[in-house]
Amino acid sequence: MSETAGTERAVGGTSLAWVRRRESAARFWRGYRAHRSGLYGLAALALIGLAALGAPLLVGGDVQSVTRAEGGALEPPSAAFWLGTDQFGRSLLGLLVWGARVSLAVGLLAAGLSVAIGAVVGIAAGHFGGWFATVVMRVTDWFLVMPSLVLAIVLATVMSRSMWTVVLAIGITSWPTTARLVRAQTIAVESRPYIERARALGGGHGHVMGRHVLPNVMPLVLAQTTLCISTAILTEATLAFLGLGDPTVVSWGGMLQDAREAGAVSSGHWWYLAPPGIAIALVALAFTLCGRAVESVLNPRLGAGR
Structure with a gap:
C-alpha cells in the first residue's frame, strides 16, 4: 500500500506541475496580448517564417541558379518579376524568400549560442x-570594451567562410551583456531564504544552480x-x-553585397x-518588438514605468 500511495503522490505531483505550467503559460499569453506592438511583431515574424519554410514550394529551388535565370540582367519590377531581377537575371523576390532561411537561421543560432554562453558564465x-x-568578470569586461563587430570580422576572416563560421563569430563575441545581466540576477536569487534552506539540506552547487537559480x-x-x-x-x-559570409548560400546581407558589386x-x-535592406530592418524591428513585449510581461515594473 505504501508503494501504491507513493506512486499516486508522484503522479499527482507531476500532474500538478503540468497544470501550473499551463496556467503560467496562459498568464504569459494574456499579458503578451495586452502589448499590441508585440502582437504586430509576432505576426510579422510568423509570416516571414512561414515564407522561409515554404520557399521550395513558393518560389522553387531553380531561382538560385545562375544558369537557369529566366529574366534579363537588372530588370526593374514588372508583372513577371515583382521585385525585379539581379545582374544574372534571377528573380529578386525568389532570392529574398530563400535569403530569409539563412538570415533567420543564423540569427536564431547565433543568438542562442550567445545567450547560452552568457547564461552559463553569469550563473x-x-x-x-x-x-x-x-x-571571469574581468574577461567579460574585456569582451565588452572590445568592438564585437571587429572581433566577429577577425574570426570570420581567420576561419573558413561558411554559415557556421558566422554563427560562431557572432555567438562568441556577443555574450558579455547577457553574462552581466544573468550574474546580477543570480546574486539576487541566491540571497533569498530558500537557497539557504536548500544548502542546509545538503544541496550541492549543481542542485542549487540547476533547480533553483536557473528557473528564476x-x-x-x-x-x-x-x-x-x-x-x-x-x-x-x-x-x-563585407564579403565574409558563405558565398554558396543566398542571404539578405549577401544580396546587398552582390548589389554593391553590380554597381546598383x-x-x-x-x-x-x-528589398533586402527593408527585409533586414523589418525582421530586426519585429524581434525587438517581441523582445520588449516579453520583457514587459516577465518584469511588470517595466510596463508600469512606460
Whole structure:
C-alpha cells in the first residue's frame, strides 16, 4: 500500500506541475496580448517564417541558379518579376524568400549560442563569487570594451567562410551583456531564504544552480534571447555585406553585397538594394518588438514605468 500511495503522490505531483505550467503559460499569453506592438511583431515574424519554410514550394529551388535565370540582367519590377531581377537575371523576390532561411537561421543560432554562453558564465560567476567571479568578470569586461563587430570580422576572416563560421563569430563575441545581466540576477536569487534552506539540506552547487537559480533567471534569458536575435541578424548581414559570409548560400546581407558589386548604388537600380535592406530592418524591428513585449510581461515594473 505504501508503494501504491507513493506512486499516486508522484503522479499527482507531476500532474500538478503540468497544470501550473499551463496556467503560467496562459498568464504569459494574456499579458503578451495586452502589448499590441508585440502582437504586430509576432505576426510579422510568423509570416516571414512561414515564407522561409515554404520557399521550395513558393518560389522553387531553380531561382538560385545562375544558369537557369529566366529574366534579363537588372530588370526593374514588372508583372513577371515583382521585385525585379539581379545582374544574372534571377528573380529578386525568389532570392529574398530563400535569403530569409539563412538570415533567420543564423540569427536564431547565433543568438542562442550567445545567450547560452552568457547564461552559463553569469550563473557560475554569481554563484561561486570570490576570485573566480573576479577573473571571469574581468574577461567579460574585456569582451565588452572590445568592438564585437571587429572581433566577429577577425574570426570570420581567420576561419573558413561558411554559415557556421558566422554563427560562431557572432555567438562568441556577443555574450558579455547577457553574462552581466544573468550574474546580477543570480546574486539576487541566491540571497533569498530558500537557497539557504536548500544548502542546509545538503544541496550541492549543481542542485542549487540547476533547480533553483536557473528557473528564476530563465525569464531574463528568454527576454534577452529575443532581443539578441535582431542584433545577430544585423551582424550577419554586415559580415555578408563585407564579403565574409558563405558565398554558396543566398542571404539578405549577401544580396546587398552582390548589389554593391553590380554597381546598383551608382547606377540607380534601387530595386536591387531596397528589398533586402527593408527585409533586414523589418525582421530586426519585429524581434525587438517581441523582445520588449516579453520583457514587459516577465518584469511588470517595466510596463508600469512606460
